[in-house]
Amino acid sequence: MSSQATYPDLRGKVALVTGAGAGIGKAAALALGQAGCNVAVAEINEASGLQTTSEINNAGGKALFVLTDVSKSASIKALVEKVVAEYGKLDIAVNNAALSPDYGTIADLNEDTWERLIGVNLSGVAFSLKWELRQMQAQNTGGTIINMASATSIKAEKNLPAYSTAKHGVVGLTRVAALENGEHKIRVNALAPGAVSTELTINTLATMGFSEEEYSPRVGLFGRFARPAEIAQSVLWLASDASAYMTGSVMTVDSGLTIV
Template sequence: MYNHLGSITDPVAVNNAALTPDDKPAAEFDEAYWHRLISVDLTGTALCMKYELQQMLKQGKGGSIINISSVSGFRPQPNNIAYVAAKHGVVGMTKVAAMENGPHNIRVNSVAPGAIDTPMLRGALDQFGFTAEEYAPQLSLLNRFGQPNEIAQASLWLASDAASYITGTTIHADAGYTSR
């Protein structure tokens, strides 16, 4: 396969799992939602990565795994302790897997999206009574929400031969949100 970012010659996997962030302070978080969110966002990513690594090791051709984290893994917000914990965990798992599998030519990286215009984000805006126009400047130095294809492009680049010397890192696709 070839795209404008470079060729992709190794096996690739992208792990993207997320539930809507929780909405209660740490002293009051919903334990049932905690378990559900951690199960999907963290355990789901871990299990996918486990079996992807096993397959890539078996094939012996190297590979690239991209885990989707979040800016919340780097710049937490109040009232979403489970989501922040899960996305911090994804970043940590990415680093461990990169350390363990680099000698096998398997690169493991993550992408930390900022505010991306998805149904999940639109639902959160509705829930809290914000419009995209008034809230985007708080989450983006570019005064807009990102588009899903922009996260896909970051993932494609990490999967491509153009990123062949990159492993164990996170690309912040967040319009400068974590730079503040």
């Protein structure tokens, strides 16, 4: 099952990752640190954000923690300002922060849950794009942005109304941002993981009444959950010049989940 981790040479690049205190965001931040980037760890949970930051620094990388709430546009503005004050520029952004899915039908929609999830999982990506794109446009040196979508961006799923709708919206935002920024040489792509072994997955399965082990055989074509580090490898690829001709795309990394 294991794949060898590889790291492109991203020395001299500045990256920010939202939701970098846990799961996929943490794995992406660690991988970007390994690849030589200066990394801004943007997280609403101070303890976990500081933990990721010290893991990158202890591994010989360079990281900075910025307490961030992606659902607040002013918080993202302050994040980008802090990154530029500290590292002088922004080259790579990974818009990853999200809340765990709601669970229930549209007929039973809870309005408060809807507002909260859309606020973080969709508006959070829009606000992040706004301030990241302004900075990258002003620099005039291009850039690459990776929005964390999901298999539920592509395939409708019952009982995840706000989550699945927000993830469809992330693909829409990705395409619009790519269209508007080709002339600035800023690439914007979405990454759509299948089921990944993280806190978010454990929470979702618990609401459905399953453990991770019980659910594994139903996951994609390999009967297992992805490891966050496997998804981080795709983040690195989208962040690097290996994907230089790619923008406005949705890249699935889902062991075939969306083709069955």
